[in-house]
Amino acid sequence: MLEKLKTSLINSPVIKRGEYNYFIHPISDGVPSIDPHMVEEIAEYILQITDIKKVDTILTIEAMGIPVANALSLKTGIPLTIVRKRPYFLEGEVELSQSTGYSKGALYINGLKKGDRVIIVDDVISTGGTLIALVKALKTMGVEILDVISVIGRGNGYLQLKELGVEPKILVTIDVSEKGVEIKNVFGNE
Ligand SMILES: O=P(O)(O)OC[C@H]1O[C@H](OP(=O)(O)OP(=O)(O)O)[C@H](O)[C@@H]1O
Ligand SMILES: Nc1nc2[nH]cnc2c(=O)[nH]1
Structure with missing residues (x-):
C-alpha cells in the first residue's frame, strides 16, 4: 500500500527553513522530478x-x-x-490569508459558488494554517466540503481542522527531524 510514496519519503532530505525542519519530496516540491507511477x-x-x-469539482491549492x-x-473527468496565490479581480473572487510554518501570504478562490460540492486535495498538511483558512472561507461561501485529503501529514495541525468539523484523510503521516523523515502511520492502517 502506497509503497512508492513511503519509500521515497523515508529517503527525503531535510533542510532548515528558519527553525522549521522542511523535508523535500517530489510530491511536495516537484524536485528532483515526479514519478508518474507514484502519482x-x-x-x-x-x-x-x-x-x-458526488463531487462537482476537485479543489487544490497552488502549487504542489x-x-x-x-x-x-x-482519471474521473471531474x-x-x-x-x-495571485488575484484575478474577477467577480466573486474570495481572498484568504495563508500561514504555514515558514511562510505567509494570500490565496484567492475563483470559480466556486454556494452549493458546489468539493473535495480538497493537497500535498501536505503541517501546521494546518493553509487548510484551516481555506475550509473557513469555503464554509462562509456555502461550498459543501465532502472530503479533505492530504497526501502527507506532519505535526498536529490536523487537530484544528477537526475542531471545524472536518476530519482530514491523511494518506501517510510522518515525523520530520534534523535526522530525516520517519513514517508514523498510513491511512486505513490505524
Ligand atoms: O499545513 P501548513 O503549515 O499550512 O502547510 C501546508 C502547505 O504548505 C505547502 O504549501 P506552500 O505554501 O509551501 O506552497 P507550494 O505548494 O507552492 O510549495 C503545501 O502545499 C500546503 O499547502
Ligand atoms: N515540501 C514540504 N512542504 C511542506 N509544507 C508544509 N511543510 C512542508 C515541508 O516540510 N516540506
Whole structure:
C-alpha cells in the first residue's frame, strides 16, 4: 500500500527553513522530478477512500497540490479548481490569508459558488494554517466540503481542522527531524 510514496519519503532530505525542519519530496516540491507511477499510486488510493461520484469539482491549492489533483481529474473527468496565490479581480473572487510554518501570504478562490460540492486535495498538511483558512472561507461561501485529503501529514495541525468539523484523510503521516523523515502511520492502517 502506497509503497512508492513511503519509500521515497523515508529517503527525503531535510533542510532548515528558519527553525522549521522542511523535508523535500517530489510530491511536495516537484524536485528532483515526479514519478508518474507514484502519482498514479496515490490517485488510485484516493479513489478508494472517497465517494467521488458526488463531487462537482476537485479543489487544490497552488502549487504542489496540483499534480495529484490533476491526476484525479484526468482519471474521473471531474473538473479541477485551483486556489491561486495571485488575484484575478474577477467577480466573486474570495481572498484568504495563508500561514504555514515558514511562510505567509494570500490565496484567492475563483470559480466556486454556494452549493458546489468539493473535495480538497493537497500535498501536505503541517501546521494546518493553509487548510484551516481555506475550509473557513469555503464554509462562509456555502461550498459543501465532502472530503479533505492530504497526501502527507506532519505535526498536529490536523487537530484544528477537526475542531471545524472536518476530519482530514491523511494518506501517510510522518515525523520530520534534523535526522530525516520517519513514517508514523498510513491511512486505513490505524
Ligand atoms: O499545513 P501548513 O503549515 O499550512 O502547510 C501546508 C502547505 O504548505 C505547502 O504549501 P506552500 O505554501 O509551501 O506552497 P507550494 O505548494 O507552492 O510549495 C503545501 O502545499 C500546503 O499547502
Ligand atoms: N515540501 C514540504 N512542504 C511542506 N509544507 C508544509 N511543510 C512542508 C515541508 O516540510 N516540506
